Amino acid sequence: MGGLDGERRALEALEASGIEFEITKHGPVRSLEEAAQVRGVTPGDIVKSLVVRRGDDDYLFVLVTGDRAISWPKLRALLGVSRLSLPDAATALDVTGYERGTITPFGSITAWPVLADERVRGRRVSIGAGAHGVAATVDGDELARALGATVADVTQDAATD
Template sequence: MSIELTGRERVRADAAARGVEIEFVDRGPASSLPEAAANLGVEPRNIVKTLVAKAKLTQTTTEYSYVIALIPGDKAVDWAKLRRLAGMKKMSMASPEEGFEASGYMPGTINPFGLRNQLPIYADESITGRIAMGAGEPDLNLFVDAEQLFAAFEVTTGDIGK
């Protein structure tokens, strides 16, 4: 009988296995990214949103895969730029249900650590330094060094924001 780990436990175990230092912070409830940033004492650009995107290699295929996009809190994903970087013909935001199925986390808690399925990760090149992101559970964030995170996951960086 296997015991299901909490989101925080999954994140902690994966970060430790990858040798990445993280710090958990109980952020408290927030109804928006600016409110979450204020609770954490950081600028919105220092919170990195982890989005699950649904991707197709060709226009006509019925099969699709998922990728993770990391984007600063003060930007949005430019889907055309992300498609080019990822080499995909079609790409869009996954539904909350699809995002949960692909990552094992609910929207707002998604992060690269402890994903249900290992997914390719693409990040906006402007992400640097100490960043905050979801941490697998509501009202919880983690802080991590962007370079350490990108190295641990072999993240592909490029200009994907607008």
């Protein structure tokens, strides 16, 4: 389900969204910092698409800038739940059709709800586009709008435990 098929699904979904985007392709990278460097952006300009499990067969995408991490207390409070978790890589693939490192809401095999951290807005961001080494640069406000994302403060500094 990954590779060219994932890239094709993401690209078709991006085109269907009507937002302006620019595709960047690069070779393998070993870290978010390295990805930022080859894309010519800062780590904070990269948007990680994280799959979060709310319950049995109930997931959502949480969009987080690369310099931030999910604040589990904030996210649980916003969603009104006492427990959330990150699924393992195989489950994330099963519920999105994308391997870890390629996950994006665009073209996901299931249209899970999207929650975007407020720091995604007001800037140009680079989001994964369905395959390793493929990213789409988009306006963060347009990204949130196109995905119908709920926008809220759900992160903390990545260095905070």
